[in-house]
Amino acid sequence: MNPLVKPSAETIPTLLNFPPPTHLKHTPIFMLPYEHFDGCYAGNTDTKYISIGLAQWRNEDDPNAISAKTWRHPDNKWSRLSEELPLHRVIDLCIFMTTTIFGRGETTAKFPEKTFEHQNEPLELNMLGSFPKEFDCELEKIKGRLNELCRVMENVGINSHGVKEQQDMEVDGEWLPLALKKGILQGNEIDYQWVSHRRVPTCELNGQSAVIIPNNENKKIVNRIVKGKVDDRLVLVSKIP
Secondary structure (H helix, E strand, O other): OOOOEOOOOOOHHHHHHOOOOOOOOOEEEEEEEOHHHOHHHOOOOOEEEEEEEEOOOOOOOOOOOEEEEEEEOHHHOOOOOOOOOOHHHHHHHHHHHHHHHHOOOOOEEEEOOOOOOOOOOOEEEEOOOOOOHHHHHHHHHHHHHHHHHHHHHHHOOEEOOEEOEEOOEEOOOOHHHHHHHHOOOOOOHHHEEEEEOOOHHHHHHOOOEEEOOOEOOOOOEEOOEEEOOHHHOEEEEEEOO
16 A cells, blocks of 8 residues: 555556655655646646645744645656645645544545545545644644634635525515514514614624524525615614624
8 A cells, every 4th residue: 555545546647657755844744646636737737746744944943833735746856836826726725634634533534535626536545644742732723713714604605505696685674574473583673673784794793783694495595685775785684682
C-alpha cells in the first residue's frame, strides 16, 4: 500500500508519474493526490497534491505551525512559490482541512465518493506523521472560524440543502393577522413588526429581531415576507425579547 493513500484508479497515475517530493520544508501529515479532482483543470493541472502538515515557515518562535499547501509541478519541477488559488481549490482545501483535523480516525482520513469533483471512488489517506500536542490549543480557534463560516453560509442562503434561490413573497397589510389566525405564524401581532429592508441587518446584529423565513416544501426557495414599494421594502421580522 502506498504510504500516502489507499491506491485507486483515480490516484495511481499521480502517484506513479509525480512521486511527492521529500526535500521541501513543508512536512505533510496528510497528503492527497489531487490531480484527478482539480475541478475544471482535472487531468490538465500542475497542482498534483494538496496537504496539511508542518509549515515551511516554522522556526524557534513557532516550531509547531500547521499549514495547508497545494503542491504544484510546473515546468517539470516542484514549485516553492506561493500562488493565487482558483476558488474551487480554496473550498477543497477547507474540506480537506476539516476532515483531516476533525473527522479523521486514529491513522487514516476517509473521503466518501463525490467529496471532490470527478471523485467516483472513496479515498482513504494514511497519516504520515502526528499533529504536535501544542496544536491542540489551536483547535477551538479553528472550530470558531468554521462555525463562523457556517453562520455566513446560512445567512446568504447556503446550508445543508444547498444554494437556495432568494425570492421575496409580497403580501398586503391583511396577511399578518390572517397568517396568525390560520396558524402559519405563531403568537400575536404584537410579536412581529415591519422593518425597512435597510434596517434588517442592523436589527438582527443587535439581537432585536429575526427575519421570518418560511420555506416551501422542497426547501429550494427562501421567502422573506415583504410589503410596500420596491425601493422602500418592509420586511416582516419577529421581535426578540
